[in-house]
Amino acid sequence: MASLLFGVDKPDSGALTFAGNVVKNFSPLASIARGVALCPEDRKADGIVDDLSVRENIILAIQASRGWFKYLSMAKQYEIAEQFIKLLNIVTPSPDQPVKNLSGGNQQKVILAPLAGYEPPGADPG
Numbered sequence: 001m002a003s004l005l006f007g008v009d010k011p012d013s014g015a016l017t018f019a020g021n022v023v024k025n026f027s028p029l030a031s032i033a034r035g036v037a038l039c040p041e042d043r044k045a046d047g048i049v050d051d052l053s054v055r056e057n058i059i060l061a062i063q064a065s066r067g068w069f070k071y072l073s074m075a076k077q078y079e080i081a082e083q084f085i086k087l088l089n090i091v092t093p094s095p096d097q098p099v100k101n102l103s104g105g106n107q108q109k110v111i112l113a114p115l116a117g118y119e120p121p122g123a124d125p126g
Contacts, residue, residue, distance in 0.1 A: 005036060048107055050100035054092050055081035057099045061114035084113040 003009045005016075008028060016023040018034055048057050059077045066072070072080070081095040088109040092102060099110055 005031070048099050048111060050098070052099060053096045054085065054090065054099050054102070054110055055095035057110050058084050058113050065114070084110075088113055 004011060004026075010026050016026075018036075023030075023034075049060065052060070055077055058081050059072060062080065063072060078095055084090065085092060085095065090102070090106050090109045090113075092106065099107060102110070
């Protein structure tokens, strides 16, 4: 059911109404635009890159949505990661901590941060 709501699966029949509107576009990108995010059941296989740091995992999704030619400087990456860490209370000693060393709940926060459609202030350097 969750993968249907997020747009990974397409419905065979019936209709889905979200915020009073019938959903016609079933895709993860359309779902994110609607404010719907999904934390995969197997977060280690489908949600995080466990050999990358907390910062790299957060920035990976943001950078993909911005486009690879709108590269975020290293200073901006740290600024954004620190803002998400603080906003979501991600328990980590540093943005450079490998995400595989975090608890499951904190790994979920890292996954959901950029998928929730929220960009911290200053995320777009212009």
